[in-house]
């Protein structure tokens with residue numbers, strides 16, 4: 633595709649959330665938040681969007697950092713880059729499914745710029761951080777003129793490139809609740825090549841076992857790139873609830889997941905192939921999450 637020079641815009645670098653929200657209020661629909669710019673600047677070059685004002689939020693300290701609290705769980709600032717996530721011991725330990733995702737995203741160069749907040753706010757159906765965050769029950773915390781509000785990541789998306797983050801709001805951080813004992817999650821991504829590609833299919837599975845350490849007490853399965861937004865697969869989740877995880881049951885679960893998605897056929901893969909791959913990846917992600925509870929690493 634022919635990529636042109638960037639259109640003209642005015643660049644703002646607020647030092648605080650209040651200042652950034654003030655700029656969004658002042659310029660309204662003419663303004664856009666920019667973080668790493670890895671999605672937005674390309675969209676501007678393609679003239680898909682042409683904001684007259686860019687509000688760079690990268691100096692807002694409250695949007696940075698990864699921390700863990702025994703009660704609240706994991707807090708990830710919206711400005712945390714994919715590179716930071718990849719190198720974080722907290723992420724590998726407390727949110728391995730998210731770590732699975734960032735390791736297979738983009739290239740090292742892009743990962744140094746791209747932020748987790750930008751990935752969610754871009755809201756492409758194949759956004760890799762969405763399925764693991766949905767599977768782990770994560771919430772997005774937004775700041776706006778009326779203060780803070782919280783939205784489940786699962787409910788954040790409205791359609792391709794559309795979120796419930798209003799144009800006068802900023803995603804400040806993501807909160808992943810403390811994951812219970814005997815639980816784990818995994819994310820698997822299918823690409824046409826081994827790196828630097830968007831997901832043809834992405835599947836995250838979260839499994840929490842009962843005290844007997846066998847029966848599934850809670851299950852969440854989230855699918856990416858196979859519907860207009862990342863989605864849950866509740867019928868597939870029900871297949872596992874109250875039952876022991878076995879290879880055969882994981883296979884059945886995969887088959888159900890393959891029926892709930894609604895992918896498109898495009899240059900990268902056909903609808904039928906994507907549905908088949910949802911089956912395979914769901915089975916594998918469930919078994920991987922289950923295996924991780926028992927301490928087996930890939």
Ligand SMILES: Cc1cc2nc3c(=O)[nH]c(=O)nc-3n(C[C@H](O)[C@H](O)[C@H](O)COP(=O)(O)OP(=O)(O)OC[C@H]3O[C@@H](n4cnc5c(N)ncnc54)[C@H](O)[C@@H]3O)c2cc1C
Pocket residue numbers: 664665666667668669670671672673689710711736737738739742745746747748749750751752753754758759760761797801802803804828829830831
């Ligand atoms: C070569 C290449 C490879 C890529 N590979 C992948 C991949 O494998 N998987 C994948 O999922 N993505 C991939 N991407 C897409 C992109 O890198 C990610 O979506 C990235 O995480 C976006 O973050 P950013 O900080 O660059 O967002 P930006 O480009 O700065 O912003 C993206 C959008 O989000 C909005 N926004 C950003 N931050 C906030 C905030 N805090 N609050 C409110 N709105 C906000 C902006 O206004 C804009 O609309 C790739 C991109 C490139 C260029």
